[in-house]
Amino acid sequence: MDLKAKINDYIQKNKNKAIELLQNLVREKSVSGNEAAAQKIVSNYLQNLGLVIDRFEPTIEELTKSSYFISERTSFEDSPNIVAILKGTGNGRSIILNGHIDVVPEGEISGWERHPYSGAIVGNRLFGRGSTDMKGGNVAALFAIEAIKKCNIPLKGDIYFESVIEEESGGAGTLATILRGYVADAVLIPEPTKMKIFPKQQGSVWFRIKVKGKVAHGGTRYEGVSAIEKSIMVINHINQLEKVRNTRLLDDPLYKNVPIPIPINIGKINGGTWPSSVSDLVTLEGRLGVSPNETIEEAKLEITRWLKTLSLIDDWFIENPVEIEFFGARWLPGSIDLEHPFMESLKKSYRYVYKNEPIIEASPWGTDGGLFTQIKQIPTIVFGPGETKVAHYPNEYIDLDELFRCAEVIAYTLLDWCGVDE
Amino acid sequence: MDLKAKINDYIQKNKNKAIELLQNLVREKSVSGNEAAAQKIVSNYLQNLGLVIDRFEPTIEELTKSSYFISERTSFEDSPNIVAILKGTGNGRSIILNGHIDVVPEGEISGWERHPYSGAIVGNRLFGRGSTDMKGGNVAALFAIEAIKKCNIPLKGDIYFESVIEEESGGAGTLATILRGYVADAVLIPEPTKMKIFPKQQGSVWFRIKVKGKVAHGGTRYEGVSAIEKSIMVINHINQLEKVRNTRLLDDPLYKNVPIPIPINIGKINGGTWPSSVSDLVTLEGRLGVSPNETIEEAKLEITRWLKTLSLIDDWFIENPVEIEFFGARWLPGSIDLEHPFMESLKKSYRYVYKNEPIIEASPWGTDGGLFTQIKQIPTIVFGPGETKVAHYPNEYIDLDELFRCAEVIAYTLLDWCGVDE
Structure with a gap:
């Protein structure tokens, strides 16, 4: 035998x-x-x-x-x-x-x-x-x-x-x-x-993004700036970054069957304190997928810089830039x-x-x-x-x-x- | 005197x-x-x-x-x-x-x-x-x-x-x-x-909307359905309803200096439990402005029906309709x-x-x-x-x-x- x-x-x-x-x-x-x-x-x-x-x-x-x-x-x-x-x-x-x-x-x-x-x-x-x-x-x-x-x-x-x-x-x-x-x-x-x-x-790192708004009563919501509306812009902007990052892996045979090789997942959203108020703060938490071809630090730097370009899309972000921090677990x-x-x-x-x-x-x-x-x-x-x-x-x-x-x-x-x- | x-x-x-x-x-x-x-x-x-x-x-x-x-x-x-x-x-x-x-x-x-x-x-x-x-x-x-x-x-x-x-x-x-x-x-x-x-x-009533998704690990987020992404569609759809409702007041002289006479304010958003997971539930809370020309019941019925038309925009909502309830305070x-x-x-x-x-x-x-x-x-x-x-x-x-x-x-x-x- x-x-x-x-x-x-x-x-x-x-x-x-x-x-x-x-x-x-x-x-x-x-x-x-x-x-x-x-x-x-x-x-x-x-x-x-x-x-x-x-x-x-x-x-x-x-x-x-x-x-x-x-x-x-x-x-x-x-x-x-x-x-x-x-x-x-x-x-x-x-x-x-x-x-x-x-x-x-x-x-x-x-x-x-x-x-x-x-x-x-x-x-x-x-x-x-x-x-x-x-x-x-x-x-x-x-x-x-x-x-x-x-x-x-x-x-x-x-x-x-x-x-x-x-x-x-x-x-x-x-x-x-x-x-x-x-x-x-x-x-x-x-x-x-x-x-x-x-x-x-794939590596990954968690991030937390704070999106600011300006409070107002909901009945005069045009007097405020909704952090919820601004956070939609931020999410869309992050989706664009995900596309940019994943095109780099288009030719990697190991990813040929993977729809999104290194996803950026927004897993949590929390904002506002009162149904009748315009929210002045939304917090997004998510996971940034890190390519085997880069370091965690490189990936962190890229998303940090990318978020700075929000000011090109909407003037609000010039005076009220979003804040990003990295927290919790991370995998190399x-x-x-x-x-x-x-x-x-x-x-x-x-x-x-x-x-x-x-x-x-x-x-x-x-x-x-x-x-x-x-x-x-x-x-x-x-x-x-x-x-x-x-x-x-x-x-x-x-x-x-x-x-x-x-x-x-x-x-x-x-x-x-x-x-x-x- | x-x-x-x-x-x-x-x-x-x-x-x-x-x-x-x-x-x-x-x-x-x-x-x-x-x-x-x-x-x-x-x-x-x-x-x-x-x-x-x-x-x-x-x-x-x-x-x-x-x-x-x-x-x-x-x-x-x-x-x-x-x-x-x-x-x-x-x-x-x-x-x-x-x-x-x-x-x-x-x-x-x-x-x-x-x-x-x-x-x-x-x-x-x-x-x-x-x-x-x-x-x-x-x-x-x-x-x-x-x-x-x-x-x-x-x-x-x-x-x-x-x-x-x-x-x-x-x-x-x-x-x-x-x-x-x-x-x-x-x-x-x-x-x-x-x-x-x-x-x-203006009258008003509070609503709570639950938007469903499907959980998945963030690294394979394409296997799930993000309730956060779907809730963006819901918010945009509600913004459309706000436009429809406010056009009815365009000719009212009492509102001529009011940018949005009867706003629909999304004041709170909460969803997801983990940065690395695709969220399967987002809860939106907001305030529906009620026109002096309608009853609260009419306004509630209109937003409830409007949300049903989400299924025309995205198939997800056919099997997973959003739920709306009215809660808390309301003013006639x-x-x-x-x-x-x-x-x-x-x-x-x-x-x-x-x-x-x-x-x-x-x-x-x-x-x-x-x-x-x-x-x-x-x-x-x-x-x-x-x-x-x-x-x-x-x-x-x-x-x-x-x-x-x-x-x-x-x-x-x-x-x-x-x-x-x-």
Whole structure:
């Protein structure tokens, strides 16, 4: 029996173990600040497999040494990172399998058909916040490691499994692993790509724009200046910038099936205090997609300058320029050379499992991958089960068949990339 | 010395009494539910002048008998109306002088240069919430009565001075006076018209519109439908309705200097929950101006139908129609025949004081006047000191010279309208 067949056999016969692990993880509400219980499940699991565990709580002191640090938290006490190490026999290429344990809050409970942390299984789907983003992907990677260990296949290269905090809030967890010295020859992040291979990752940064008006009574609204009307101009102006920015990516084959490669999303609007008053302030909040071909700073500068040109469209903005600030989380763009051997290794494994060509695209969102490529120039690929459209929304679920096929692909990639010590 | 000269003389010599009264009233924060202390000042003042006082707390039981009742309050305990009666000697025309004692909250304190309830005097201005809207107007009317009483001028017709609650929340106070039986041959409401005569009053009603979208991650915003983008269409569509409605008033001479006679003001916008998500709901709140030539119900029906035609502009609205509801306060439109003798009486008095022609316009906002004209067909004019643009905003003030001139105009109008018993 060849190694791949052994692994496949193990995966097919032990699916219930992986499902139980995923259910246990989903049932822990590991929102930011509440990750310890879920991390305990991960570290116990990996310890039982015989891996060496490094459990550590990032410190603000250490993190602030890096210009890439961003967080609204003042402490990471009781919010540990877990790094598990499976040492190879030597002379192999090393790999980091990185996944975040934090989940976004469940939001309005009324939108959920089941309890948000149920882990309930219906047909082939396992439901719950974090099932797709990204505990499902984490379990795929963990189960790949388990299969290799249980099949007693010795690999030459080292494997690091990183279960990190704070991905949803800007990457402090992964940054802490890098600052602690964890590097490798490649990184795989099993975020939900619907099994597409993402060699490029879009970055993003949040912005807040304040649009001014002038108050007046609604009955004499012509005596005021409506910040709501002015904000419509601002939104239209931003839509123009989105067009300008996206034309630069028209010829990039990785974006050929993406209607808007790097969107600018206005996600929130709030303005006015009284139905009968002309509003004098509207606040817009949104997400600026950052191309893999630019830095976050370049993107921030472009939108800041673009907003200054509002004064060419409407005189109001000459005396009342809009204000923009950048806040909250941000994700760095990242990429890997399309011809890199790690790409080849993953594509080969994918073909073996799926019997067809993988779809290769650029990610429509940021991950912690940008930190690896920008800080340590480590080639990073994002590839995992689940799809974006259920992440962050009610009734999130993961397709279990897809999860197990992903576990196979990852396991075969580990064999190929790290090398088997015959 | 003729009667007008006597009155003028009294007013000129006793301004300090009126200023002190206004300061005392402004210093009472008579927001809805907290009117009792200010009403006590009014009733004491009128009692000292020898008027008969009817102090009564409206009851929900009584008010709900009227289809015009609107309020979010469940009780008016400790929120009395004051009606003071100065009986005439007989055979004269009666009049109601109606002013509200309630003020809107001061809002964000940081916008105020002085304490919002200071009553501070700087130059010719008295500052504080309610100074213009409308304790200044009330004091003008009260001081007119005082002058007539102190000058011992016997009038033929009855004078009712009404200090009412709840004008800012839909008129429950004035409605209660009507239900209690108080009627007269004319009504004067000294709301801040900047001494223009308003024989027509705009009505208004608040609406709330919900615009739906479809959530998606901002990085793949093309998979969603932005409720913010759709709400821009809705706002533009409402702007078109405003044009349609206002063309109907193009030939009305009372609106010839008003850029938008009956505005539709979108005062509030709120939508989205996360910068990185496509918003699936935007709520717009606004004020629909109601023409003196239509009923509130007609205006509501027109905007409701207009919004249904959004589906002709964008297919999204076929399956996802916007929802509109009407809420909160509403003011009935009102009017008086331009040739009515009460108009003549007021215009004559104005000319006597100002030595020029009064400006006659339609009000850009509603008052309790609509209740008098719609329920009891009592001819009603709105005319008073102060101007709209400082009402409801920080640093509200009243021009004291204007207040005293208004007291003069009102006093002369009372002489002329009610008739003097020689």
